[in-house]
Amino acid sequence: MAKKRTTKKRTTSKGPGPAVRSTDKATLARIDKLADKVVRTSLAKKDPNLVIPSRSLSNTSYNKSKRILQMGSATSDRPLFDLKTARKFMQTVLLSSGVKDLVGAGKTLSLRGMYYMSLHTIQGTKEKTLNDQTESDAVLEDLEVMLGSLREELHVFAKKRGTMIGNITIIDNGDEINCRKMGTGGYAIPSICEDSVIQFKNCEADFVLHVEKDTVWQRFNEDRFWEKHNCILTEGSGQPPRGVRRMLRRLNEELGLPVYCLLDCDPWGHYIYSVIKQGSIALAYESQRMAIPDAKFMGIRAIDYERCGLSDDVQIALNDRDITRAKQIADYPWFANKKPWQLEIKKMLSNGFKMEVESLITKDISYVTEVYVPERLDAQDWLD
Amino acid sequence: MAKKRTTKKRTTSKGPGPAVRSTDKATLARIDKLADKVVRTSLAKKDPNLVIPSRSLSNTSYNKSKRILQMGSATSDRPLFDLKTARKFMQTVLLSSGVKDLVGAGKTLSLRGMYYMSLHTIQGTKEKTLNDQTESDAVLEDLEVMLGSLREELHVFAKKRGTMIGNITIIDNGDEINCRKMGTGGYAIPSICEDSVIQFKNCEADFVLHVEKDTVWQRFNEDRFWEKHNCILTEGSGQPPRGVRRMLRRLNEELGLPVYCLLDCDPWGHYIYSVIKQGSIALAYESQRMAIPDAKFMGIRAIDYERCGLSDDVQIALNDRDITRAKQIADYPWFANKKPWQLEIKKMLSNGFKMEVESLITKDISYVTEVYVPERLDAQDWLD
Numbered sequence: 113m114a115k116k117r118t119t120k121k122r123t124t125s126k127g128p129g130p131a132v133r134s135t136d137k138a139t140l141a142r143i144d145k146l147a148d149k150v151v152r153t154s155l156a157k158k159d160p161n162l163v164i165p166s167r168s169l170s171n172t173s174y175n176k177s178k179r180i181l182q183m184g185s186a187t188s189d190r191p192l193f194d195l196k197t198a199r200k201f202m203q204t205v206l207l208s209s210g211v212k213d214l215v216g217a218g219k220t221l222s223l224r225g226m227y228y229m230s231l232h233t234i235q236g237t238k239e240k241t242l243n244d245q246t247e248s249d250a251v252l253e254d255l256e257v258m259l260g261s262l263r264e265e266l267h268v269f270a271k272k273r274g275t276m277i278g279n280i281t282i283i284d285n286g287d288e289i290n291c292r293k294m295g296t297g298g299y300a301i302p303s304i305c306e307d308s309v310i311q312f313k314n315c316e317a318d319f320v321l322h323v324e325k326d327t328v329w330q331r332f333n334e335d336r337f338w339e340k341h342n343c344i345l346t347e348g349s350g351q352p353p354r355g356v357r358r359m360l361r362r363l364n365e366e367l368g369l370p371v372y373c374l375l376d377c378d379p380w381g382h383y384i385y386s387v388i389k390q391g392s393i394a395l396a397y398e399s400q401r402m403a404i405p406d407a408k409f410m411g412i413r414a415i416d417y418e419r420c421g422l423s424d425d426v427q428i429a430l431n432d433r434d435i436t437r438a439k440q441i442a443d444y445p446w447f448a449n450k451k452p453w454q455l456e457i458k459k460m461l462s463n464g465f466k467m468e469v470e471s472l473i474t475k476d477i478s479y480v481t482e483v484y485v486p487e488r489l490d491a492q493d494w495l496d
Numbered sequence: 497m498a499k500k501r502t503t504k505k506r507t508t509s510k511g512p513g514p515a516v517r518s519t520d521k522a523t524l525a526r527i528d529k530l531a532d533k534v535v536r537t538s539l540a541k542k543d544p545n546l547v548i549p550s551r552s553l554s555n556t557s558y559n560k561s562k563r564i565l566q567m568g569s570a571t572s573d574r575p576l577f578d579l580k581t582a583r584k585f586m587q588t589v590l591l592s593s594g595v596k597d598l599v600g601a602g603k604t605l606s607l608r609g610m611y612y613m614s615l616h617t618i619q620g621t622k623e624k625t626l627n628d629q630t631e632s633d634a635v636l637e638d639l640e641v642m643l644g645s646l647r648e649e650l651h652v653f654a655k656k657r658g659t660m661i662g663n664i665t666i667i668d669n670g671d672e673i674n675c676r677k678m679g680t681g682g683y684a685i686p687s688i689c690e691d692s693v694i695q696f697k698n699c700e701a702d703f704v705l706h707v708e709k710d711t712v713w714q715r716f717n718e719d720r721f722w723e724k725h726n727c728i729l730t731e732g733s734g735q736p737p738r739g740v741r742r743m744l745r746r747l748n749e750e751l752g753l754p755v756y757c758l759l760d761c762d763p764w765g766h767y768i769y770s771v772i773k774q775g776s777i778a779l780a781y782e783s784q785r786m787a788i789p790d791a792k793f794m795g796i797r798a799i800d801y802e803r804c805g806l807s808d809d810v811q812i813a814l815n816d817r818d819i820t821r822a823k824q825i826a827d828y829p830w831f832a833n834k835k836p837w838q839l840e841i842k843k844m845l846s847n848g849f850k851m852e853v854e855s856l857i858t859k860d861i862s863y864v865t866e867v868y869v870p871e872r873l874d875a876q877d878w879l880d
Contacts, residue, residue, distance in 0.1 A: 219861050220718060222711035228857040231809045240809065271733070272710050273657075275684045284679020295668020295686070296693055300659045302681040303714070309680055326656050327606035330687070334604060349655070425615045425624065473612040477603050 133308045135265055136215050142259045143212045150205065162190040162204055165257040165397070172396040174445040179405035181396040183257070200251070204258075206230050206241055207251045211266045220267040220304060223249055257397045262306070264358065269303030274356040275326065276301050277333055278344030279317040280363075284310050291344070296333065301346070305358040312367060320344045320363050321410075321485065322352070324375045324384060328469050328480070335481040341489070344369070351384050357402045360388065364404045371404050372494060374485065377412035378428075378466035379437035382457070385409045390446050408494040410485065412467050414459035420484065426471035430464055452495050517692045519649055520599050526643045527596045534589065546574040546588055549641040549781070556780040558829040563789035565780040567641070587635045588642075590614050590625055595639065595650045604651040604688060607633055641781045646690070648742065653687030658740035659710065660685050661717055662728030663701040664747075668694055675728070680717065685730070689742040696751060701728045704747050705794075705869065708734065708759045708768060712853050712864070719865040725873070728753070735768050741786045744772065748788045755788050756878060758869065761796035762812075762850035763821035766841070769793045774830050792878040794869065796851050798843035804868070810855035814848055836879050 150160045165171075166186040175182045192201045210230050214221055221229060227245040234241060242248050256263050263269070275298035281290045284302065291299055302309065321343050323329050329347035332338070338345045344363065348356040363369045373388060375381035389407045391399025416422065430438070438457050447453040460466070472480040488494060534544045549555075550570040559566045576585045594614045598605055605613060611629040618625060626632050640647050647653070659682035664675050668686065675683055686693065705727050707713050713731035716722070722729045728747065732740040747753045757772060759765035773791045775783025800806065814822070822841050831837040844850070856864040872878060 214861070217861065220714065221857070221861060222714070222854070224711060224852070224854045225715070225857045225861070228809070228852075228854050229861065231858060232807065233809070269711070269714070272681075272714075282679075284681055287677040287679040289677070289679055289681075293671040293673070294683070295666075295671040295673055296688065297656075297668055297673075297684040297686040299678070300681040300684040302679070304680065327608060327653070330604065330606070330653070330656075331609070423616065425612070425617070468608070468612075470606070470608045470612050473605070473609045474615060477598070477601065477605060477609070477613065 135306065135308050136218075136267075139215050139259065139261050139265050140212060142261060143208050143215075146208060146258065147205070160192040160201070162201060162258070163187050164190055164204075164254050167253065167257060167395075167397065169393065172393060174390070176445075178400075179390070179446065180399040180403040181391040181393065182399065183397050203230075203241065203247060203251045204254060207248060207255060211252075211255065211268070214267045220269055223252065223268060223270055226252060226268055253395070262358075262398060262401050264304040264306050264354070267304075269355070270353060272300065272303040272355055273349040273353050274301040274347055275299060275329065276344065276346045276359070278320075278338035279342055280315040280344050281313040282310055283313055288313065292339070296330070298329075298333065301356050301359050303353070303355040305355050305362065307362070310359070310362075312362075315344075315367050315369075316342060317344045317367075317369060318342050319370045319372060320346060320360060322346045322348065322360060322371055322373050322388070322407075324348070324350065324373075324381060324469060328374070331478070332481050335478050337481045337485070341486070348384075351387065354398070354402065357388060360407075361402055361404050364406065371407040372410045372489075373407055374410050374469060374480075375412070376466065376468045377414055377416070377460060378430075378468075379434050379441055381412070382409075382441050383437070386441065386444060386446070390444075406496075408496055410488050410494045412469055412471070413495075414456055414463055414467075417463060417465075417467065420472065420475065420479075422467070422471065423474060425474050426467050427463075427465035428467065430461070430466060434466065435461065450496070456495060519690065519692050520602075520651075523599050523643065523645050523649050524596060526645060527592050527599075530592060530642065531589070544576040544585070546585060546642070547571050548574055548588075548638050551637065551641060551779075551781065553777065556777060558774070560829075562784075563774070563830065564783040564787040565775040565777065566783065567781045584635070587614075587625065587631060588638060591632060591635045591639060595636075595652070598651045604653055607636065607652060607654055610636060610652055637779070646742075646782060646785050648688040648690050648738070651688075653739070654737060656684065656687040656739055657733040657737050658685040658731055658743075659683060659713065660728065660730045660743070662704075662722035663726055664699040664728050665697040666694055667697055672697065676723070680714070682713075682717065685740050685743050687737070687739040689739050689746065691746070694743070694746075696746075699728075699751050699753075700726060701751075701753060702726050703754045703756060704728045704730060704744060706730045706732070706736070706744060706755055706757050706772070706791075708732070708757075708765060708853060712758070715862070716865050719862050721865045721869070725870070732768075735771065738782070738786065741772060744791075745786055745788050748790065755791040756794045756873075757791055758794050758853060758864075759796070760850065760852045761798055761800070761844060762814075762852075763818050763825055765796070766793075766825050767821070770825065770828060770830070774828075790880075792880055794872050794878045796853055796855070797879075798840055798847055798851075801847060801849075801851065804856065804859065804863075806851070806855065807858060809858050810851050811847075811849035812851065814845070814850060818850065819845065834880070840879060 153160045166188055171184040171186040190197045190201050192198055207230055227248040230248055231242050277294050277298045278291050289299055326347045326349050332345050360371050364371050373385050375384050391403040442457045472484055537544045550572055555568040555570040574581045574585050576582055591614055611632040614632055615626050661678050661682045662675050666673050673683055710731045710733050716729050744755050748755050757769050759768050775787040826841045856868055
């Protein structure tokens with residue numbers, strides 16, 4: 113029954129991927145400016161230098177009014193004529209050039225791909241431009257902050273995870289995707305969710321429910337929760353990757369949809385919420401484009417053990433590492449002054465156990481979709 | 497801009513998920529038969545016993561004519577009145593009952609969900625039915641072989657991964673999914689790809705190209721390879737999960753599409769191919785429904801270093817573990833008698849290095865989609 117292979121030499125109507133758009137032009141202009149400065153300095157017979165905004169923890173702070181993590185103004189120099197920084201200077205210019213080619217060609221590459229693209233032996237030596245991918249990854253983070261462009265705007269992406277379904281139609285690279293008709297599988301959220309690739313078309317949803325795990329998402333999809341409760345349903349397979357965070361942020365910011373998070377009652381669940389809400393401490397510069405300060409934590413709550421009448425079957429003892437992490441998270445500036453969060457973490461610690469979302473299955477297979485979440489929504493009962 | 501939450505109490509047209517279909521009826525009948533036997537034995541005042549086909553390695557063999565892994569006829573007893581097996585007997589009956597409820601309700605659950613569903617304290621004791629999820633996972637594997645039903649037919653699934661795009665329209669739980677119009681994200685391949693959930697509608701594709709990583713898949717999708725070469729493009733994010741394997745198998749078996757695999761040139765890539773082709777040694781009983789004996793290994797080949805004129809940038813040294821694994825794989829019965837595979841592994845070992853698919857980026861961003869794979873397809877150059 114196998115058919116003969118036929119190669120169609122047709123011209124594609126869409127070109128080789130996202131074309132050079134206005135955001136791409138802005139990115140290219142910033143790279144040109146960076147390169148110009150190096151050239152001008154050299155021609156003026158001065159020492160070329162790159163100024164890199166510092167990504168250290170000490171240069172990260174919580175902006176209370178904007179309610180996001182922010183980088184301070186500290187910078188570090190990366191002069192060419194210094195044995196300590198010469199190699200990094202070369203790598204920074206090399207990766208800038210690679211990004212320029214990539215954006216110019218309207219193509220995207222993975223972090224791994226960028227490593228290979230920039231890897232070669234320096235002429236006349238036996239030295240490689242890069243020892244391993246950690247070097248190119250770090251330089252790409254430098255480039256993000258130097259250029260003021262998200263990595264996605266540099267056309268570089270990481271592994272994708274996460275799926276979406278619900279009352280929304282989106283346009284993805286010209287294709288219309290009706291997320292109400294995506295079966296059991298769903299739409300795979302891409303790594304790059306910038307508006308140059310993804311546009312929102314029709315959305316009747318009232319909110320977004322983001323769940324931690326794809327297995328829980330499956331329960332909600334199977335019970336057609338998104339249809340009954342008029343929402344969008346997303347999952348990030350644990351800590352959501354940047355594509356999912358950017359999608360959630362855009363749904364919140366551009367469509368005004370509240371984002372409710374259903375995560376485990378454990379320090380990992382609290383940390384996932386913290387990253388969705390305020391951003392990652394290690395990558396503070398992305399927060400202004402990724403964080404959702406209004407995101408709500410719906411559960412699982414430490415009081416649910418009593419409130420939902422759960423049996424001791426669901427208890428997973430907190431270990432020493434959990435306890436340490438829980439106390440660290442309680443001290444995060446955005447939780448430290450919030451009494452409900454202090455009580456939540458205190459209650460979990462006094463319980464002495466964690467609980468997973470799946471533990472609600474001990475009540476009934478569909479308890480979480482038919483009782484737990486609807487009750488929280490009706491009572492507007494969540495942590496902020 | 498946030499809208500007020502409105503809960504729609506509409507009746508869904510599709511019911512609560514996959515309805516009880518003919519395969520489900522067959523599964524239910526098998527569970528009833530199992531339970532009947534236990535009851536009849538008890539009423540006859542004989543000792544109840546469950547007979548479990550043995551999943552041990554010694555009971556696994558390679559069927560040369562069918563070209564798949566197969567289980568032998570060895571079984572083990574699981575009597576109720578034996579201290580060594582009483583607990584497992586109880587768990588087996590308990591999980592059977594859980595599966596019956598699940599299938600009867602037309603719902604599905606994750607392995608984790610099945611654990612919680614079956615977990616309780618045995619009346620009048622302090623003993624739990626299950627100590628941890630490994631116990632319920634093992635019993636579910638027993639049930640698969642006892643009932644002769646795939647885990648998916650028991651409505652139980654594991655974490656999903658993997659995406660698909662290309663010249664095919666499928667029906668997923670009643671929704672029509674045009675895989676030609678799935679943007680940059682793609683259709684997320686569900687955990688359960690049985691024909692009770694997924695049906696194929698229109699397919700013009702000539703073959704399936706399965707790539708190891710989502711980041712490589714992204715390159716092929718962006719270059720619209722599936723459109724130019726009239727194919728379906730899948731990825732499994734490493735070792736493909738059962739959903740992806742079952743989807744590939746059905747595309748091969750029901751639509752007669754050849755499956756070409758583009759994987760890394762390393763023992764892990766060879767092992768992924770081996771599992772796609774013959775099945776997993778640890779779970780031989782699934783092979784007859786999952787394995788694709790005709791699947792081809794397109795590359796990366798050890799000769800590609802010279803053939804494609806790659807630089808030493810792409811070399812990743814084989815470590816001791818790689819060398820041991822490579823020799824083990826060379827000894828697999830389905831590779832042992834194939835000279836091309838023996839030469840392939842020998843060449844990799846004499847190279848002394850591995851190569852990733854992404855290493856082709858050192859030639860050009862789109863070398864893999866524009867040169868490498870088209871050349872292999874035209875020359876029908878692959879390993880079998």
